[in-house]
Amino acid sequence: MEIVILGAGYAGIFAAANLCKRSGIKVTLIDKNPYHQLLQQIHTVAAGIKEPEEITFSIKELFDDELTFVKGSVKCIDLINKIVHVDKGDDSSGNTKINYEYLIIALGSSNYYYDISGAKEYTHHFRSVSDALKLNKAINCLNSGSTITICGGGSTGASLAGALADSSDMDRRIKIKIVEAQNNILPGWDKRIIKMATKSLLSNNIEIIVGSPITEITPSSVILQSGKQIESDLTVWTAGIKGYDVKTTPQIERSKTGRIFVDKYNRIKGFENVFAIGDISAFTLPNGQIAPQLAQFAVRQARSVAKNIVRILKGEQMKELIYSSSGQILSLGKKCVGLFGGMTLTGSLCEYAEDFIIDNYISALKNNANGLPALVYDNNMASEITTPLNFITYATIRTVNNSKKRFGKSNSSSIIICLVT
Numbered sequence: 324m325e326i327v328i329l330g331a332g333y334a335g336i337f338a339a340a341n342l343c344k345r346s347g348i349k350v351t352l353i354d355k356n357p358y359h360q361l362l363q364q365i366h367t368v369a370a371g372i373k374e375p376e377e378i379t380f381s382i383k384e385l386f387d388d389e390l391t392f393v394k395g396s397v398k399c400i401d402l403i404n405k406i407v408h409v410d411k412g413d414d415s416s417g418n419t420k421i422n423y424e425y426l427i428i429a430l431g432s433s434n435y436y437y438d439i440s441g442a443k444e445y446t447h448h449f450r451s452v453s454d455a456l457k458l459n460k461a462i463n464c465l466n467s468g469s470t471i472t473i474c475g476g477g478s479t480g481a482s483l484a485g486a487l488a489d490s491s492d493m494d495r496r497i498k499i500k501i502v503e504a505q506n507n508i509l510p511g512w513d514k515r516i517i518k519m520a521t522k523s524l525l526s527n528n529i530e531i532i533v534g535s536p537i538t539e540i541t542p543s544s545v546i547l548q549s550g551k552q553i554e555s556d557l558t559v560w561t562a563g564i565k566g567y568d569v570k571t572t573p574q575i576e577r578s579k580t581g582r583i584f585v586d587k588y589n590r591i592k593g594f595e596n597v598f599a600i601g602d603i604s605a606f607t608l609p610n611g612q613i614a615p616q617l618a619q620f621a622v623r624q625a626r627s628v629a630k631n632i633v634r635i636l637k638g639e640q641m642k643e644l645i646y647s648s649s650g651q652i653l654s655l656g657k658k659c660v661g662l663f664g665g666m667t668l669t670g671s672l673c674e675y676a677e678d679f680i681i682d683n684y685i686s687a688l689k690n691n692a693n694g695l696p697a698l699v700y701d702n703n704m705a706s707e708i709t710t711p712l713n714f715i716t717y718a719t720i721r722t723v724n725n726s727k728k729r730f731g732k733s734n735s736s737s738i739i740i741c742l743v744t
Contacts, residue, residue: 324347324348324349324424324425324632324636325349325351325422325423325424325425326342326348326349326350326351326423326424326425326426326427326632327350327351327353327407327421327422327423327425327426327427328342328350328351328352328353328426328427328429329353329354329397329400329407329426329427329428329429329430329569330353330354330428330429330430330431330567330601330603331352331354331356331358331359331382332359332360332362332429332430332431332601332602332621333362333601333618333621333622333625334429334431334600334601334602334621334622334624334625335352335354335427335429335430335600335601335625336352336359336382336385336688337621337622337625337626337687337688337692337700338427338429338600338625338626338628338629339352339386339390340385340386340687340688340691340692341625341626341629341630341691341692341697342629342632342633343386343389343390343691344389344691345633345636347636348632348633348636349390349391350389350390350391351390351391351392351393351421351423352382352386352390352391352392352393353392353393353395353397353407353409353421354382354392354394355394355395355396355412356394357381357382357383357392357394358379358380358381358382359379359380359382359385359688360378360379360451360452361378361379361681362450362451362618363482363618363654363681364377364378364654364681365378365449365451365452365454365455366455366479366482366483366485366486366487366654367486367654368452368455368456368459369449369454369455369456369458369459369462369483369486369487370459370483370486370487370489370490370656371459371490372486372489372490372656375452375455375456378452379452380685380688385688385689389691393409393411393419393421394411394412395409395410395411395412395419396409396410396412397409397430397569398410398418398569398570399569399570399571399572400426400428400569400570400571400572401572402571402572402573402575402591402594402597403572403573405422405423405424405426405596406420406421406422406423407420407421407422407423407426408420409421423596424596425596425597425598425632426596426597426598427597427598427599427600427625427628428569428583428591428597428598428599428600428603428604429599429600429601429603429621429625430566430567430569430601430603431567431601431602431603432450432564432565432566432567432602432603432616433450433564433565433566433567433568434448434450434560434563434564434565435562435563435564435565435580435581436560436563437562437563439537439538439539439540440538440539440540441539441540441541441542442474442537442540442560442562443560444540445540445541445542445558446474446540446558446559446560447461447557447558447559447560448560449479449483449559449560449561450564458559461557462487462497462557465497465556465557466556467496467497468496468497468498469497469498469556469557470497470498470499470500470553470554470555470556470557471487471497471498471499471500471555471556471557471558471559472500472502472545472553472555472557472558472559473499473500473501473502473559473561474502474537474540474545474558474559474560474561474562475501475502475503475560475561475562475563476501476502476503476505476507476508476509476510476531476533477503477508477509477510477561477562478509478512478653479561480501480503480508480559480561480562481501481508481509481520481524481653481655482653482654482655483559483561484499484501484524484527484529484655485523485524485527485529485654485655485656485658486654486655486656487499487656488524488527488528488529488656489527489655489656489657489658490656498528498530499527499528499529499530500529500530500531500532500553500555501524501529501530501531501532502532502533502537502545502547502553503531503532503533503534504533504534504535504536504537504562505533505534506533506534507521507533508520508521508524508531508533509653511615512651512653513651513662515662515667516651516653516660516661516662516667519660519667519669520653520655520660523655523658523660524655527655527656532547532551532553534549535547535548535549535551536548537562540558543555543556545558563580564580564602564616565580565581565582566578566580566581566582566583566602566603566604566605567581567602567603568581575591575592575593575594576592577605578605578613581603582602582603582604582605582613583599583603583604583605584605584607585598585599585600585604585605585606587643587644588627588628588631588641588642588643588644589604589606589624589627589628589631589644598628600621600624600625600628601616601621601624601625602616602621604624606620606624606644606646608646614646618684619648619680620646622684622700623644623646623700624644625700626692626697626700626701627642627644629692630642650662650663650664650676652668652673652676652677652680654677658673659673659674659676659677660673661673661676661677663676683696683699684696687699687700
């Protein structure tokens with residue numbers, strides 16, 4: 324069976340990991356970059372906290388010869404004839420046609436500017452490691468007393484603000500402001516996290532401006548609907564995203580923000596052999612809302628689709644995706660806030676949870692989605708048991724190791740009691 328996966332973001336790369344060593348399956352992965360990026364960590368690169376190589380992974384090193392990787396940009400998808408047209412970007416090969424039996428579209432998202440005058444022209448993009456490096460360079464060129472304005476108070480904007488405020492490079496009295504159209508930052512997040520995050524950001528002297536949409540952006544200012552004009556020396560756009568714009572023949576149904584509507588199996592309507600996952604997909608939850616564009620949902624979609632393709636190969640019935648959030652973690656520079664199992668997390672325990680999420684994902688990826696780390700991304704009893712046990716083990720080891728470094732011994736029982744109760 325020939326399976327083609329478009330995009331090497333969280334959804335695409337995890338789908339590839341779940342499929343590439345399956346008997347009877349040949350996987351082709353297509354992306355414009357030969358590496359996978361941990362996009363949830365790009366704020367650390369912008370702030371100079373981490374180097375790009377710390378949050379990127381070579382596709383060649385991840386999979387070796389377990390799949391075929393094609394470096395190029397997807398130009399068009401012929402859904403009738405089952406062909407993907409790819410621009411490989413070099414004179415020798417040019418456009419390439421790749422046939423498939425099953426297709427997984429995981430091309431992610433791009434910036435959405437809401438038709439705001441000047442938004443595209445006068446703001447820094449923040450969607451990749453490359454964007455983060457450019458932003459870091461621009462920040463380092465600012466004079467003392469300059470103002471950085473972050474347009475958008477969602478998780479990306481809040482994480483960037485927190486990281487910049489804590490960066491060792493930010494000792495020149497640079498002001499940081501967040502502008503959010505809604506009445507509070509982190510729209511859609513749990514109220515407890517909103518409260519904790521707001522308090523943390525304010526304590527770092529970050530100004531938060533909410534409740535008034537942006538109407539215009541100039542080279543030196545951000546103008547709000549209220550009439551307020553914010554002077555800005557460097558403006559960053561994190562206010563909106565839309566599904567990646569890829570041409571299809573025939574056209575398929577999309578949301579107002581370009582996301583592809585899918586059914587409970589993540590299939591595109593009218594095409595039983597084509598799936599869409601990650602930010603580009605519009606999956607309807609039981610409450611009628613469209614699922615959030617989050618990494619944890621993307622990898623669960625990827626695992627669900629991969630398992631269903633294997634079921635098809637075996638002649639079995641597919642299973643619908645039932646999603647429930649396992650928690651929320653928000654990085655704010657040296658601090659983080661979160662929820663896990665209904666319990667609020669701060670301090671070292673929250674840092675452990677954040678690192679656990681990243682390390683567990685990397686471990687699952689490198690092990691072709693096999694073993695205990697991968698079970699976290701299932702929606703069943705095994706996941707409900709495995710996730711807290713894996714975290715308890717991880718946190719206990721971290722506590723023991725940290726204590727050994729400081730005191731030469733440790734008593735880790737306190738953290739286990741805290742997590743279990």
